[in-house]
Amino acid sequence: MASTRLRRTVTSALAVTLTAAAAVGGTTAATSTGGAEAAPTTDKAPSTLAFGGNGQGGRTDAERAYRDLLDHGKNAKILTAAHRGQWRVAPENSLPAIEAAFDDGAEIVELDVRLTADGVPVLMHDTTVDRTTDGTGEVSSFTLAEIKELRLKEHLGGAQTALTDERVPTLAEAMELVADRGLVNLDKGWPAREEIWDVLVDTGTVRNGLFKSDAPVDEVQAFRESHPDALYLHMISDDNLASFDEFGDDQPVGYEVVFGTEQDAVARAPFLERMAGEARVWANSMWDGLADHLTDEASLVDPSRGWERLVTTFRASMVQTDDVEAIERWLRTGEGDAVPRGSVRVQAEDFAPGGAGVAYHDVDAGNRGNLDMRPGEDVDISDADGNVRVSWLRGGEWLTYEVDVPRTGRYELSARVSSPYTPAGVYTVSFDGGPESERVDVLSTTSHDKQEVQASGVVQHLTQGRHTVRVSLPDDAFQNWNLDHLQLDRVR
Ligand SMILES: [Ca+2]
Ligand SMILES: [Ca+2]
Ligand SMILES: [Ca+2]
Structure with a gap:
């Protein structure tokens, strides 16, 4: 196994070299010649709202993640985002999946937010509850009391998947849980951004919540002007490439870059170079078509076919994954899914x-x-x-x-x-x-x-x-x- 620990920064990931894994394990090696780790800069930190948390004055994991998020320098820490929480151990978008994601080393959980019939933000990916619960119908047709009657299915749900005793969490329950632990990427929630904002304020978690959309820039900027402490990540692809320039000198904290192929304009080096100079770059590795074929599964075979290229070639400093433990292992050791010695x-x-x-x-x-x-x-x-x-x-x-x-x-x-x-x-x-x-x-x-x-x-x-x-x-x-x-x- 690797004897040299990979420093978890963009520059050190550039220095990772890997030998091909042999059929019989124990021969994969990783080396790192990463430079010194710079202290995060926090000059853009909003200051009008106290950080949610324990009030003990000590830095929490969440506060460290927040400070890291604001740092997009060349030594910025690579942040990992657990897609729908750590669904491999608990139902997607459930409270235990959120806890497990942070336990396994993620700094961010990606969660999906929708409104109930009575206007309460709850966690649910699909527009209906069918896949992930024992109920049927649109999320928006259930009151909070009704949706709380439902039970979540294991992992990614599905017609034949067993029920658990877990319930659909409200966003407020989720934010209270994450307050000291890390950040939340609020996916699907842009139409409910005002309701979400109220939850963040009520739970003291404004600095934990990361809004996200691909909405027109003037709509985004109107929200950011009326909520200057809101953290915002913009989704960008060839469909809205101009939005980067439209943000001008008031850039979001990061961009979620989606490219179906490496030939997409959004994936070109000069463009990403400019973007990485202004903001965090977020890439997705869950499946093909989010970042060409640079996926979690390809990364397990060889990190240079996935995560390593996202970081080095495509300037990602945040990676959303379905394999939290594996990407954390790669960041520690430089290895994908190497065969254990003797196996x-x-x-x-x-x-x-x-x-x-x-x-x-x-x-x-x-x-x-x-x-x-x-x-x-x-x-x-x-x-x-x-x-x-x-x-x-x-x-x-x-x-x-x-x-x-x-x-x-x-x-x-x-x-x-x-x-x-x-x-x-x-x-x-x-x-x-x-x-x-x-x-x-x-x-x-x-x-x-x-x-x-x-x-x-x-x-x-x-x-x-x-x-x-x-x-x-x-x-x-x-x-x-x-x-x-x-x-x-x-x-x-
Ligand atoms: Ca067959
Ligand atoms: Ca056959
Ligand atoms: Ca195989």
Whole structure:
């Protein structure tokens, strides 16, 4: 693993160099030659409102994040924003997801704000409650009392996703929770900006709240003139490129830059250079099309395919992510998702040679996926936002892998999978043509495109050298999931 810690600044990220990860882990290295960390400058700090918080006089995490936000110098700290909160451990836009985001190292949580029928700002991404709760209908058709009756679903929700005991938070509840902890990016909330402003004032969190829109500049400036302490982030793309110049010498604190491809005018170096001289640059890495293909998943494979390029080439000093823990690890170590020392990882798409009937059985002819990595094979290989995986896994199918075990010992198999279904599927494992293991359940990740590592409980003694691993999907079970990779980790 890396022995040199990566200093968490823009200039040090420029200095990161990475060697290619080997198939067997433990060889990825990162070095940093980052310069000295400058103290944040705070000359633009509004002073008319006290900072929300504990009133103890000591600096809170939130106050540090606020001061960092106002610093867009070349040594500015790279800030991370947790998309909809840390939804991998709690429902999106829920109070525990907010706490978990800060626990995992984010400085900002991105939350979505909508108004109830009685005009109360609450946290909800969609216009309806259907995806994320046990209710149905428009958010704006529920009173606060009615929406509080609903229960939130796990993670990203969805039709088959289990309910939790969590309720739809009001914005006020969320702001009270974050007061000492960090910043909130108020997405979807521009139409309700006056109601949101009142909540920030009432909860003493004006400096925690970051308004956001792509509204016409004169509309934005009218709001900022009447609310001079409001923090504001402007969303910019080729559709409203002129807005940067329209702000003139009264620039917002940051710009959320969205570029479908690297060829977009908004992504050109001279433009971003000017912007970075005036404001923070925010980039999004959750999926393709927000910053070309510079995604979280690509970053896990190799940070220079995602986060590192966003920071170095595209001048981002704030990154919104679905992988808070992973991006924090990258900022500490320079590594993406390196294979742990002594472990063996095999990508699902790297199944053994030999073709149908020898290396695999696939129930439908041809590759239904969008990646032609294994021409002529029937296995279905797809790319989801930079994640290359075997998709359309169905009952009756099996896949064989060759793995080189570095050291004799006992190994547990895990699989990195995704599926929105409950149940998602079942598999068994067989080593070197031996007996099949107990059945392993594949659990829902609440999205086809959001992967997680799931331990199998299958432990096997393996001698040093080459072995085959066969993954089989019983045809008497529901099967609809995606396999990114298998990994064998030493156990005692
Ligand atoms: Ca197929
Ligand atoms: Ca298939
Ligand atoms: Ca893969």
